[in-house]
Amino acid sequence: MEALVASAVGILTAAGIFLILRRRTFPVILGLSLITYAVNVFLFATGRLALNAPPVLNKYKDVAYTDPLPQALVLTAIVISFGMTAVIVMISLSAYLSSKDDHIDMTAQDSVDAAGEDA
Amino acid sequence: MSLFLIAALPFLGAVFPALLIRAGRNAAASAAGLTTFLALMGLLIHIPSVMRGDVVTARFDWIPRLGLNANFMLDGLGFLFALLILVIGLLIILYARFYLSREDPMGQFYTYLLLFQGAMVGIVLSDNILLLIVFWELTSLSSFLLIGYWKHLPDGRQGARMALAVTGSGGLAMIAGMLILGNIVGSYDLSVILQNKALIQASPYYLPALILILLGAFTKSAQFPFHFWLPHAMAAPTPVSAYLHSATMVKAGLFLMARMWPVLAGTDAWFYIVATTGLITMLLGAVIALFKDDLKALLAFSTVSHLGLITMLLGFGTKIAAVAAIFHIINHATFKAALFMTAGIVDHETGTRNLKRLGGLRHLMPITFTIGTIAALSMAGLPPLNGFLSKEMMLEETVHTTWLHSHYLVPGLALLAALFSAAYSFRFVSHVFLGAQREDYPTHPHDPPVGLWLAPALLVVLVVLIGLNSAALVGPLIAVVTSAVIGGEKLPYYSLKLWHGFTPALYMSVVATLGGLFLLALHKRGEQVWNALPRPEAKVIFEAIIDALTRLSRWITDEMHNGVLSRYAIIFVAFTVGLGYYAYSTGTIGVETRVPLPAQIIPIIGWICLVGATLGIMWFHRNRLLSLVLIGVVGLIVSVAFNYLSAPDLALTQISVEVVTMILLLLSLNFLPTETPWDSSAARRWRDAAISVIAGLGTGALVYAMMMRDFAFPTISEFHLANSYKGGGGTNVVNVILVDFRGFDTFGEIIVLGIAALIIFALTESVLSTNVRSYLLNRKPHWPQSGDSHPLMMVVATRVMMPIALMVGAYIFFRGHNQPGGGFIAGLIVAIAYLMQYMASGYTWAIERQRFYYHGTIGWGVLIAAATGLGAWFNERPFLTSDFGYLHWPPLEEFEWATAMLFDTGVFLAVLGAVMLALDSLSRFAWQPGMAQEFPMDINPLRDSPPEQEQEKEQA
Known part of the structure; x- marks a missing residue:
C-alpha cells in the first residue's frame, strides 16, 4: 500500500513539474493542480497510513485512531488550494483576454515595453 | 509621569495637528505645543531623582526571545537631551506658527515635527539598543518628511533624499554594530552593556563594532566625509533647520557617542578615529562656512564645524574633555537655534538670505539685530557669553593632547578652526546688520511680530545668563550629565567661570578673535582666492555614486528577474532537487520500522486509474478539454483514497472541491484556446522531462522512506485525541x-x-x-x-x-x-x-x-x-x-x-x-x-x- 501511495505521489509530482515547465498558461494551471494533489497526499501521508481507523472517537469501544493532525492541515490546504487555483485561473484568463496571448514568459520586447510604460 | 508616556506623547499627539488644522492654524499649533508641554512637564517632575544621580527606569518585555525589550531609562544624559529636544521643540512650534505662510499645510508640518520629536525622545530615553535603533530609523524617516516639507521645491526633495540616503545607510551600519555589541555582551540592554567595558574592549570584535557604530553616529552628526548632506538639508523651512540642526537630529550622533562613551572610549582606535574625524570636520566646516553667501548655508557649515568640535572632545577620551563636550552641547543648542531663527526672520522680512544682498539692517530691524549679534558673538567665542566658556575649555584640552607624538598639531589646527569660526561669526553680524543701509532689499524689512522673535530672544537670554553665571545655572546639570557619560566614575576637577587667569587657552582665544577680525577684513580678497581653487563638489560625487548603484541594481534585477517564468520554475525545481540530494547524501535515514500494509486488489485498480490518468494528462495535455476530464479522474481517485485510508473528512472535502474546481476550469476554458500549440523544442521537452522524472523519483522515494518509518519525535496528536471530547466537546x-x-x-x-x-x-x-x-x-x-x-x-x-x-x-x-x-x-x-x-x-x-x-x-x-x-x-x-x-x-x-x-x-x-x-x-x-x-x-x-x-x- 505504501509503495502504491509513494509511487502515485512521485508520478503526480513528475507530471505536475513537467506541465508547469510548459510555456502556456493552461498546462501550467493543470500542472499546479497535479502538484497540489501530490503535496496534499504527501502531507496526509506524514500521519502514516492506516485502514479503518478514522479519527472519530468511539464512545463505546476502545479502538485505534489514525493521526488526526495532518488531516486537519490537509483539509484546509485543499480548500485554500481551490482559492489559489481560482486566482491563477482568473489571472491567466484576464491576461489572455487583455493581450490575446497565453504565453507565461515575458519576451525581451515585453521588458522593453514595460520599461517604456514605467518611464 | 512614566517614561513610556513621555516617549509616547509626541506620537499620540501627532494625530491632533493633522485633524485640528480644520479648526485653524492656531488650533493645530496649540495642539502640538500642548503635547510637547505635557511631555516636558512629565520630564521635569523627574528632576529631583535625576539630580540625585538616580536612574529612572520603565521596563516592558516586548520580544524577550530576541532581546528586544521596550525598556526606557532616564539618567542625566538622557535628561539633558530630552530637555533640549522638548524645550527647543516648544520654541520651534511657537516660531513655526508665525513663520509658515498661509499656503503651507501647517497641520502636516506639526504632525511631522511631533513624529520626529517622539523619535528623538525615544532615542535618548532608550535603555535597549534594539529599541534605540528603531527610534533611530524613525528619526531618519521623519526628518526626511520634514526636510522635504516644501514638496514643490526640487532642492527640498533632493536634500531630503540625500539626508535619508546618508543617515539611513549609516543607520544600517549601526544596526550591524549594535548587534555585534549585543552579542559580545550577551544582552541588548544598555544598562548591562555599559557595565562591561573590559569585556567589550578585549573582544576581537571591538574594532568592527566600533567602526560600524561610529558610521551611524558620523553620518547622523554630519562628520567628514559625510558632512555634505547637512547643507543640502537647508532647503527645508527654517524652523525645521533650526530644530534638526541645533538641538536634535545631528545631536543624535553625539548623543550616541556620549552614551557609548563609557564602554567604547579610552582606546587608541577610539581616539584616532573619533578625535581626528572631529578635528578635520571642525576645521573644514569652519573654512567652508566663511565663504558661503547663503545665510543658512553659512550656519549649516558652522553647525558641521561645531559638531566636529564636540566629536573631537568626545574623541579625546578624557573625563574633563567629556565635561567640555557636554557643556558645548548645551551652549551650541542655545545659540545655534537662535541664529537659525534669526536667519529665518531675516529671510522672512527681506525676502533674501544672500549675504551679498544684505547689510545695514541694524536700524531697520533693531530687535533682530540684537538677538542675532549676541548669538553670533557667542558662537565666535567672545566673553561673557556661553560660547566663550566651552570654547576656552576645548582649547585648554587640545593643549594637553598629543597626536602621534606631536604636541602642536591638535592645538594648532583647533586654533585655526576657532579663528575661522570667529571670522564667519563676525561676518554673519557685519554682512547682515552692519554697513550702509541699502535701497534694493527685495521687500521692505522691519522687525517681525513678537511671535517670531520671542523664541530666539528667550534663547539669547539663556546665552547671556549661562555665560555670566554658568556654575549656578547649569553647573549641577553638567555634573549629573557628565557623571552619566563617564559611567558614574568620580568627576574630574573643573570650574565653570569666565576668568581662569592667563592660560594658554586665553592667549589662543585672543589670537582667534583678532585673527577672525583680520580675516573678515580680508574677506573680499580671500573669496577670490577661494573661488579660484578647485573644490570637489560633494553633491556631484554623491549623485554619481547613487547613479552607479542604481544602474548596478537595475542590471542585477534585469538579469535575475527577466520575466521568463519557466526559467524561474526550472531554477527552483533544479535547486530543490539539488538540496534534496545534498540532504540525502549527507544525512542518515535510519532503518525501516514499520510493516507495510498489504495492497488489495481495489486499491491497485485505483492506482492504475490514477497513474493512467496522470500519464494521459501529460501525453494529451494539448487537448485541453480531454486533460480536464482526466484531471477529474485524478481528483476522484484521490478522494476515494482518502476515504479508504481513514480520512472521511478529507474525502468529503476533496470531492466537493473537485466539483467546484472542475466547473471553474471548464468555465475558463470557454474563453481560452482549446488546444495548446507546440512551443518547445524537442530538446527542451526532453530536458524538462528529465528534471521532472528526477524530481518525481525523489519525492516518491522521500514519501516512501517516511511512511516506512515511525515518528522521529512523539507526536502531539495524542493530546488531540485525548482532549477532543473532554476539552472540545466533539468526537x-x-x-x-x-x-x-x-x-x-x-x-x-x-x-x-x-x-x-x-x-x-x-x-x-x-x-x-x-x-x-x-x-x-x-x-x-x-x-x-x-x-x-x-x-x-x-x-x-x-x-x-x-x-x-x-x-x-x-x-x-x-x-x-x-x-x-x-x-x-x-x-x-x-x-x-x-x-x-x-x-x-x-x-x-x-x-x-x-x-x-x-x-x-x-x-x-x-x-x-x-x-x-x-x-x-x-x-x-x-x-x-x-x-x-x-x-x-x-x-x-x-x-x-x-x-x-x-x-x-x-x-x-x-x-x-x-x-x-x-x-x-x-x-x-x-x-x-x-x-x-x-x-x-x-x-x-x-x-x-x-x-x-x-x-x-x-x-x-
Missing part, C-alpha cells in the same frame, strides 16, 4: 482541531480564502471595464452551442434537488463536530447547490433571485468567527477558547451545544461566499445582452395564461 477530532485546537489557523485561512475571492472579483471588475468587454460580446464560441441552453430536464431536476442539497448541507454541518463533516464541507456543498441553479437556469436567472451579495457573506463569516473568538475574552479566557455543554429540552433528545459550532458557522459562510464570489465573477465573462429574455423553464404558470385556458378561449 470528530479533525473538526475539533479545525474549530478549536487550531482555530486561529482556521480563522486565518478563511480570511485568506475571502481575500482570494475578492482578488478574483477585483480582477474581473478591472478587466471587464476595458475593451475586453466588447471582445467578449462579439466573441464566437469554440464549440457549436446546444439548441437548448437550459434543458428542461436539468432545470426541473436542479430545482427539485435544491432543497434536498441544502438539507444535506445542513446535515453535514450539524454532524460536523461529532461525525465527518463541518463548516468547510457544508459550505462547499451548499455552494454546489447554488451553482447547479446557475448552470441549469442561467446566470441572469440566478442573480435575479439572489437576495444577498457574496462579499457580505464572506464578511459575515469572518466577523462571526472573530466574534466567537472574542467572546472568550468576556470570560477572561484567551482568544478563541471554546466552551460547550448539553441541553435537554423535552421532548427532544439531549443535545450538545458548543461555541465552536458558531465558529464553524463563520467558516461555513466564508467558504460559501468565497466559492460563490469566485465562480460568479467568472460567469460574468460569459454575460451577453438578451440573456434575460430567455425563460429557463417554458412552463411557468405565473408568467402567462396556461395553454389550456387559451384553448378554452379559442373554443369559446
Whole structure:
C-alpha cells in the first residue's frame, strides 16, 4: 500500500513539474493542480497510513485512531488550494483576454515595453 | 509621569495637528505645543531623582526571545537631551506658527515635527539598543518628511533624499554594530552593556563594532566625509533647520557617542578615529562656512564645524574633555537655534538670505539685530557669553593632547578652526546688520511680530545668563550629565567661570578673535582666492555614486528577474532537487520500522486509474478539454483514497472541491484556446522531462522512506485525541482541531480564502471595464452551442434537488463536530447547490433571485468567527477558547451545544461566499445582452395564461 501511495505521489509530482515547465498558461494551471494533489497526499501521508481507523472517537469501544493532525492541515490546504487555483485561473484568463496571448514568459520586447510604460 | 508616556506623547499627539488644522492654524499649533508641554512637564517632575544621580527606569518585555525589550531609562544624559529636544521643540512650534505662510499645510508640518520629536525622545530615553535603533530609523524617516516639507521645491526633495540616503545607510551600519555589541555582551540592554567595558574592549570584535557604530553616529552628526548632506538639508523651512540642526537630529550622533562613551572610549582606535574625524570636520566646516553667501548655508557649515568640535572632545577620551563636550552641547543648542531663527526672520522680512544682498539692517530691524549679534558673538567665542566658556575649555584640552607624538598639531589646527569660526561669526553680524543701509532689499524689512522673535530672544537670554553665571545655572546639570557619560566614575576637577587667569587657552582665544577680525577684513580678497581653487563638489560625487548603484541594481534585477517564468520554475525545481540530494547524501535515514500494509486488489485498480490518468494528462495535455476530464479522474481517485485510508473528512472535502474546481476550469476554458500549440523544442521537452522524472523519483522515494518509518519525535496528536471530547466537546477530532485546537489557523485561512475571492472579483471588475468587454460580446464560441441552453430536464431536476442539497448541507454541518463533516464541507456543498441553479437556469436567472451579495457573506463569516473568538475574552479566557455543554429540552433528545459550532458557522459562510464570489465573477465573462429574455423553464404558470385556458378561449 505504501509503495502504491509513494509511487502515485512521485508520478503526480513528475507530471505536475513537467506541465508547469510548459510555456502556456493552461498546462501550467493543470500542472499546479497535479502538484497540489501530490503535496496534499504527501502531507496526509506524514500521519502514516492506516485502514479503518478514522479519527472519530468511539464512545463505546476502545479502538485505534489514525493521526488526526495532518488531516486537519490537509483539509484546509485543499480548500485554500481551490482559492489559489481560482486566482491563477482568473489571472491567466484576464491576461489572455487583455493581450490575446497565453504565453507565461515575458519576451525581451515585453521588458522593453514595460520599461517604456514605467518611464 | 512614566517614561513610556513621555516617549509616547509626541506620537499620540501627532494625530491632533493633522485633524485640528480644520479648526485653524492656531488650533493645530496649540495642539502640538500642548503635547510637547505635557511631555516636558512629565520630564521635569523627574528632576529631583535625576539630580540625585538616580536612574529612572520603565521596563516592558516586548520580544524577550530576541532581546528586544521596550525598556526606557532616564539618567542625566538622557535628561539633558530630552530637555533640549522638548524645550527647543516648544520654541520651534511657537516660531513655526508665525513663520509658515498661509499656503503651507501647517497641520502636516506639526504632525511631522511631533513624529520626529517622539523619535528623538525615544532615542535618548532608550535603555535597549534594539529599541534605540528603531527610534533611530524613525528619526531618519521623519526628518526626511520634514526636510522635504516644501514638496514643490526640487532642492527640498533632493536634500531630503540625500539626508535619508546618508543617515539611513549609516543607520544600517549601526544596526550591524549594535548587534555585534549585543552579542559580545550577551544582552541588548544598555544598562548591562555599559557595565562591561573590559569585556567589550578585549573582544576581537571591538574594532568592527566600533567602526560600524561610529558610521551611524558620523553620518547622523554630519562628520567628514559625510558632512555634505547637512547643507543640502537647508532647503527645508527654517524652523525645521533650526530644530534638526541645533538641538536634535545631528545631536543624535553625539548623543550616541556620549552614551557609548563609557564602554567604547579610552582606546587608541577610539581616539584616532573619533578625535581626528572631529578635528578635520571642525576645521573644514569652519573654512567652508566663511565663504558661503547663503545665510543658512553659512550656519549649516558652522553647525558641521561645531559638531566636529564636540566629536573631537568626545574623541579625546578624557573625563574633563567629556565635561567640555557636554557643556558645548548645551551652549551650541542655545545659540545655534537662535541664529537659525534669526536667519529665518531675516529671510522672512527681506525676502533674501544672500549675504551679498544684505547689510545695514541694524536700524531697520533693531530687535533682530540684537538677538542675532549676541548669538553670533557667542558662537565666535567672545566673553561673557556661553560660547566663550566651552570654547576656552576645548582649547585648554587640545593643549594637553598629543597626536602621534606631536604636541602642536591638535592645538594648532583647533586654533585655526576657532579663528575661522570667529571670522564667519563676525561676518554673519557685519554682512547682515552692519554697513550702509541699502535701497534694493527685495521687500521692505522691519522687525517681525513678537511671535517670531520671542523664541530666539528667550534663547539669547539663556546665552547671556549661562555665560555670566554658568556654575549656578547649569553647573549641577553638567555634573549629573557628565557623571552619566563617564559611567558614574568620580568627576574630574573643573570650574565653570569666565576668568581662569592667563592660560594658554586665553592667549589662543585672543589670537582667534583678532585673527577672525583680520580675516573678515580680508574677506573680499580671500573669496577670490577661494573661488579660484578647485573644490570637489560633494553633491556631484554623491549623485554619481547613487547613479552607479542604481544602474548596478537595475542590471542585477534585469538579469535575475527577466520575466521568463519557466526559467524561474526550472531554477527552483533544479535547486530543490539539488538540496534534496545534498540532504540525502549527507544525512542518515535510519532503518525501516514499520510493516507495510498489504495492497488489495481495489486499491491497485485505483492506482492504475490514477497513474493512467496522470500519464494521459501529460501525453494529451494539448487537448485541453480531454486533460480536464482526466484531471477529474485524478481528483476522484484521490478522494476515494482518502476515504479508504481513514480520512472521511478529507474525502468529503476533496470531492466537493473537485466539483467546484472542475466547473471553474471548464468555465475558463470557454474563453481560452482549446488546444495548446507546440512551443518547445524537442530538446527542451526532453530536458524538462528529465528534471521532472528526477524530481518525481525523489519525492516518491522521500514519501516512501517516511511512511516506512515511525515518528522521529512523539507526536502531539495524542493530546488531540485525548482532549477532543473532554476539552472540545466533539468526537470528530479533525473538526475539533479545525474549530478549536487550531482555530486561529482556521480563522486565518478563511480570511485568506475571502481575500482570494475578492482578488478574483477585483480582477474581473478591472478587466471587464476595458475593451475586453466588447471582445467578449462579439466573441464566437469554440464549440457549436446546444439548441437548448437550459434543458428542461436539468432545470426541473436542479430545482427539485435544491432543497434536498441544502438539507444535506445542513446535515453535514450539524454532524460536523461529532461525525465527518463541518463548516468547510457544508459550505462547499451548499455552494454546489447554488451553482447547479446557475448552470441549469442561467446566470441572469440566478442573480435575479439572489437576495444577498457574496462579499457580505464572506464578511459575515469572518466577523462571526472573530466574534466567537472574542467572546472568550468576556470570560477572561484567551482568544478563541471554546466552551460547550448539553441541553435537554423535552421532548427532544439531549443535545450538545458548543461555541465552536458558531465558529464553524463563520467558516461555513466564508467558504460559501468565497466559492460563490469566485465562480460568479467568472460567469460574468460569459454575460451577453438578451440573456434575460430567455425563460429557463417554458412552463411557468405565473408568467402567462396556461395553454389550456387559451384553448378554452379559442373554443369559446
